[in-house]
Amino acid sequence: MIRNSSVGGLLRRPEAGAFLGLVAVLLFFAVFGGLTFLKPAGMSSWLNVAANLGIIAIPVGLLMIAGELDISVGAMVPFGAMTTAVISGHYGLPIWLGIAVALGFGVLVGLINGYMVIRTAVPSLIVTLGSLFAVQGIVLGLTVLITKSTSVALTVEGPAKAVFGDFILGGQLQTSVGWWLAFTACYIFFVHFSRYGNWIFAMGGDKVSARNAGIPTDRMTILLFVLSSTSASFVGMSQAILYNSAQVAGGQSFIFNAIISVVVGGVLLTGGFGSVVGIFFGTITFAIVNQGIYYTDFDRNWSSLIIGVLLLGAVLMNNTFRKMALSYAPKKGAK
């Protein structure tokens, strides 16, 4: 990666457009949402949403950079939540067992997704569409079979609650915000400061050339699928602990929202271009746009319209900057 510390250089980094989009929507809601929006309670409002989405959006984004897609995350969120609730709520077994099994299922589904993609050469959209429905079916079928209900209660106290499903720093931020920041830091290191990062970009650019260059593309693909489905299961698990309850439905919105965040964050839908920091900003942008609306005086029936227009604006801004960045050539000697 080219490091450039000048202002022009910073603006041409892949995440610059995403950052400016973020600033734009933040200003928009600071004007229309007023002071409450910027107070700690208001800020936590979008940070909490961003955290849960961001934990899933980054691995989904890495898959997109590598030229793949994982939509089964939409089923993994309720799967993680329900596994935890059934094991530790319905059966009353220790919460750590529930957490371990929930994450274990995440790894398992990721392995299946990844293996299917590299073995069958069926597009990953279709493979994960299959596992999306399959996992939804398993969640509904097993839950009803075991508990005779589609909603399972769960009460968690002690360290597990404090670590995964509680509020920190003045009781406003969910613990998942901490996890999100920690995961983001790990991903930044993994993608931008280790050799694996360049492998991912190479895979998204041209998979055959990447394999010929000696990159273990199969193993990397499987690893990325494991990361995304385990992350989704993680979010489901911590939500179940926080909200003391799990439902078989829900989680579907994470599919679309994660992809939107990734694209707003400057990742190309065709793969090969993007950054973890960009996805991070994109997720915050999406969360601000979604939650900021509640601090304004706009009629709530128009929410979706405003969300759509603002997101489009953020992406256009991002694209403009990316074009500038990619077509930029340092001027050599004026005139």
Place this chain on the structure above:
Amino acid sequence: MKLMKTLAWAMATTTLVASAAAAADIAVIGGSNDDAFWNKIKKGIDDARPAVEANGGTVNYLRLVNYDNFAPDVVQLIRTAISQDVDGLVIPNWVPEAEDPAIKDAIAAGITVILMNAGGADKAHELGAINYIGNEEYPAGVAGGEYFAKHGQKNVLCVNTLPGATNTEARCKGVADAITAGGGKSTQLPLPTTSFGDATAVAEAIKAELLKDETIDGVITISAGDADSAAIGISQSGRADKVSLASFDMNEAGLARIKAGTQTFAIDQQPYLQGFLSVSVLASAIDFGTSLPTFPVLTGPGIVDASNIEATLVGVEKGAR
């Protein structure tokens, strides 16, 4: 004399046949075995059965195996009931366009029909069913609104995670109308589809509304699951002591909150009563010719709050709630 004897014999047999026909054989059609809601209805049917059997009748609960081939399967069950020569039929009118012809055939075959759970009073009149026993969404909303108004809430937020759906809109409208009549106001918070199923997004939206409008003193959600999110949103806004939480429908976590005092009430459509009353009303109409002037018979809204939570929890344990 011989003629008189024959006549007497004929009358006796007729009476015998008539009384045999009068002991009500009843078929009830319901949802699948996996469906918790229909198991509560089954509990109601089972509790009504001894009375029917004591009078010489029978009750048969015909259930769908699954919902994969819904409308044809329901119609098939109605045809099965007709072929069994039952005297009475309790049927939810889920898919009117498919079920109506079969229900009309049943009535034409001399079967007395009650619509239960789905269909409504107008449909019962149209088809010639003797009653509709079930729930209606708007009155359920009104009951919620009246409860709020009676307990002093002046500004209630109705959280609608499925805006545009007829039943959820009717629930929120009922709440709003009743509170407005009581001198307060209620606004609907329609959440965009991007929030549906994301507990944190729902909780944060509710928190934001509470922070923005400090006069809000009540929150009602259109489903039991959304109330789990609302409970966190309210406590995060720091106004848990001033904001009263309610939900349409109920789940285990919600009942625990009502018991602990962090949720005020839940509105239930009381499926147990749908099963129990349908069978009892139908059997007594067939056996004894009774007719119920109340039309439709609404089994909900039933309010669950601190005053009846203990009995409700007993009902949960016995499968009736």
